[in-house]
Amino acid sequence: MVGERVVDEREDMEIDGVKAEKNYSNEIPDGFNSNLLKIYYDGKHPGCDHSYFGRREFSFTLDNDIYLRFQSFNSSAELEKAIKEKCPFKIDIGPVYSVDPAKRHAYSQSGDNVFTPVERELIFDIDISDYDDVRYCCSGADVCSECWPLMTVAIKVIDTALRDDFGFNHILWVYSGRRGVHCWVCDGKARRLRNEQRAAIAEYLHVHKGNENSLKKVSLEGGFSLHPFLARSYTDILKDFFEGKHLATQQLFSDEERCEKILGRIPDESITSELRGKWQDNKRSRDDINVARWGHLKHLLQSGKQKSPGIRRCVEEVVFSFTYPRLDMEVSKHMNHLLKAPFCIHPKTGHVCVPIDPKHCEDFDPSAVPTLSKLLEELNMGALRSDGEDELENSLLGQSIKYFRSSFLQPLLKSCKEEIESSYAAKLQQSNNSLSW
Numbered sequence: 423m424v425g426e427r428v429v430d431e432r433e434d435m436e437i438d439g440v441k442a443e444k445n446y447s448n449e450i451p452d453g454f455n456s457n458l459l460k461i462y463y464d465g466k467h468p469g470c471d472h473s474y475f476g477r478r479e480f481s482f483t484l485d486n487d488i489y490l491r492f493q494s495f496n497s498s499a500e501l502e503k504a505i506k507e508k509c510p511f512k513i514d515i516g517p518v519y520s521v522d523p524a525k526r527h528a529y530s531q532s533g534d535n536v537f538t539p540v541e542r543e544l545i546f547d548i549d550i551s552d553y554d555d556v557r558y559c560c561s562g563a564d565v566c567s568e569c570w571p572l573m574t575v576a577i578k579v580i581d582t583a584l585r586d587d588f589g590f591n592h593i594l595w596v597y598s599g600r601r602g603v604h605c606w607v608c609d610g611k612a613r614r615l616r617n618e619q620r621a622a623i624a625e626y627l628h629v630h631k632g633n634e635n636s637l638k639k640v641s642l643e644g645g646f647s648l649h650p651f652l653a654r655s656y657t658d659i660l661k662d663f664f665e666g667k668h669l670a671t672q673q674l675f676s677d678e679e680r681c682e683k684i685l686g687r688i689p690d691e692s693i694t695s696e697l698r699g700k701w702q703d704n705k706r707s708r709d710d711i712n713v714a715r716w717g718h719l720k721h722l723l724q725s726g727k728q729k730s731p732g733i734r735r736c737v738e739e740v741v742f743s744f745t746y747p748r749l750d751m752e753v754s755k756h757m758n759h760l761l762k763a764p765f766c767i768h769p770k771t772g773h774v775c776v777p778i779d780p781k782h783c784e785d786f787d788p789s790a791v792p793t794l795s796k797l798l799e800e801l802n803m804g805a806l807r808s809d810g811e812d813e814l815e816n817s818l819l820g821q822s823i824k825y826f827r828s829s830f831l832q833p834l835l836k837s838c839k840e841e842i843e844s845s846y847a848a849k850l851q852q853s854n855n856s857l858s859w
């Protein structure tokens with residue numbers, strides 16, 4: 423192509439919009455050119471909203487639980503400076519507001535209610551402590567390799583639904599540093615959801631009803647067939663996990679109390695008493711007792727004799743009760759809920775809140791996550807030779823940072839730029855049209 427100028431990588435990085443114009447103004451060809459597009463993307467787009475970052479709420483929790491809400495910064499450099507100065511134990515990220523959240527009082531005095539959240543990632547918070555009625559290895563904030571797979575299952579079920587059923591693409595899963603996982607859905611259309619829409623999505627994903635003390639009740643409505651999303655979750659993820667792993671690792675049928683907890687879910691006296699009888703006689707089986715008893719239960723509930731769909735459905739309801747993700751609904755429903763920033767250090771465990779790749783989430787081991795002291799140890803050993811960004815990528819956090827950049831940040835950045843560009847083009851088109859009239 424005549425006049426095409428190849429911009430090599432080094433030049434490309436240094437170029438901003440102004441400089442590019444100065445250097446190449448005589449040689450810029452008409453029409454589309456991928457190198458120019460690259461410069462175009464690297465510079466500040468005229469359609470870019472410069473106030474956006476400054477309207478984002480950050481919240482710092484300092485030592486002694488001093489809580490600084492509604493912090494805002496005009497640039498990432500300002501944010502970095504404040505973090506270094508204040509050394510927050512925890513950093514939370516809130517919504518982008520209509521106006522600078524640090525100046526919200528000035529706006530409220532004007533009488534209008536202009537201070538309101540306008541954008542916020544759709545977020546989910548899943549805590550292992552909400553699974554205490556279905557795990558016997560740990561309780562509360564404790565977690566081990568036997569119960570952590572419940573979190574893996576939660577990631578798989580929710581991630582699949584967000585992508586396949588809602589069409590979201592820019593999803594970040596993050597280890598909360600102690601007892602659970604966080605999910606950030608960052609697509610533009612997710613960030614702009616209203617509270618009612620967030621609540622509707624959370625309700626779609628929510629099947630657990632009932633109270634905290636008993637086995638959380640799952641009622642699978644819908645007569646003879648499950649909702650396609652639940653049916654898929656069951657056959658693709660929950661059933662195999664329950665039968666192949668959870669049943670035995672948690673010893674779900676190992677004693678009478680545990681058996682009764684499950685039998686209590688079957689609303690048919692003749693079936694439960696038949697099972698009790700069978701389990702009395704069958705205490706010395708060669709198979710794993712949990713697997714054997716689950717087999718008996720399934721056989722009785724699903725045999726040809728059982729005509730009632732409600733009774734047959736009990737098998738699935740037990741599996742859902744024990745394995746289906748338990749969301750903290752309030753976190754997802756409201757735009758102004760705060761959520762801990764990725765890569766924070768958990769103030770109790772010292773773990774870094776690293777991202778989790780949902781494609782390989784079964785490989786994630788929370789006990790292997792780098793801690794603050796491990797990172798400092800690495801620094802003191804002088805193991806890191808290179809400088810700048812490469813230094814981070816060669817550190818203990820390297821894999822996490824590489825994943826974060828290449829699988830999440832870069833695709834998200836690209837999509838944001840495309841969005842800015844297309845809305846800017848539409849705006850130009852509109853003003854052209856109005857001029858030509």
Ligand SMILES: [Zn+2]
Pocket residue numbers: 557559560564565566567568569570
């Ligand atoms: Zn455990």
